[in-house]
Amino acid sequence: LKSALQNIFAETIVDNKEEFLQTFSTQRDFIRNMVTDGEVMQSGATDGSSNNAEVVSSDLQVIRMQIGSPNAGLLYSRLVPLVLLFVDGSNPIDVTDPDWHLYLLIEKKEDKEDPLYRIVGFTAIYKFFRYPDRLRMRLSQILVLPSFQGKGLGTYLMEVVNNVAVAENVYDLTVEEPSEKFQHIRTCVDINRLLTFDPIKPAIDSAVQTLTKGKLSKRAQIPRFTPPLNAIEKVRESLKINKKHFLNCWEILIYLALDPIDKYMEDYTSVITNHVRSDILGKDIETPKKQVVDVPSEYEPETSFVVFKSLNGEEGNTNVQVDENKPDQEQQLKELVDERIREIKLVAEKVSKVCPKA
């Protein structure tokens, strides 16, 4: 056990019980001392649209530290064991790369003379260049310590990071390999922001109108139901939500706008099926089909081909091998669609509880 723990704790390991217990008094100011040169990004509740006010007391602060600063690297080396133990599949960040920032969620308790600082969570974010003159932010690790989870603190930290991305006008904010739970939280936060973002309202209304106009499932071709390009652009520029994540949110925004949802569920499911199928095939199934056909010619046979584009979207005699295990594929597709609908309902339920008008 010791060697396994040694791998995780490295030089921060304390294997003597007395010595360990003593650190509670000898190092009680460690965190406060470490964060003195940090930048306070938020104190107390955010003005975000989620309902965090009830969980976020004025004792909470989010402090940002550049990893290159002398204390940040030292502090992070103490956090590494927590990252390895609690964030699935994570690796420690490179403490020599100054483009990393730590956002520490600190609980500050008044105590005898000096306040006592406790870290209740943190996130590591990478800020990097985007050609020609912008910066992007990528959230790569986030952790709320186990005894503080499920109290809205992860949501709070996400809101603070969103506010920073907007205030610093970065190009966008992305998340590296989000876990399912974190993706759910992030989506809830962003849906609340999107619901109050007026510039996309006309686009949502128009999508909903198309969907409610008539039985979609009876139509030969189901429209794609993606947001217009200018909406994608406005959302990225104002809210810093990247396109891929906005497309996920878009499906939920439409779900929330369908009233009554039961009446349109069949059509809505065909739209989602369509999206899932396009994602799997990695192409937009509504675009006119293209085919590549080898043709005999007097030039090199390997470089002679013709590309056909059929205008009615029908595929002719294609070489694409999609039919082989058809029943299996259909079943798998249905399972993926069911899973996606389940996720959508979960977020929809959550956001309509927080803001009942949604």
Ligand SMILES: CC(=O)SCCNC(=O)CCNC(=O)[C@H](O)C(C)(C)COP(=O)(O)OP(=O)(O)OC[C@H]1O[C@@H](n2cnc3c(N)ncnc32)[C@H](O)[C@@H]1OP(=O)(O)O
């Ligand atoms: C890029 C990556 O790093 S991905 C990996 C993410 N990190 C991890 O998996 C590490 C382990 N997990 C964690 O650290 C945390 O659970 C996090 C960061 C994922 C989420 O942080 P938490 O503080 O637990 O999230 P938060 O409390 O805001 O929301 C989680 C749940 O608590 C609930 N919650 C929110 N506010 C409250 C509240 N006021 N009272 C009670 N519960 C609440 C939410 O409803 C949510 O539940 P739901 O998902 O069932 O709808």
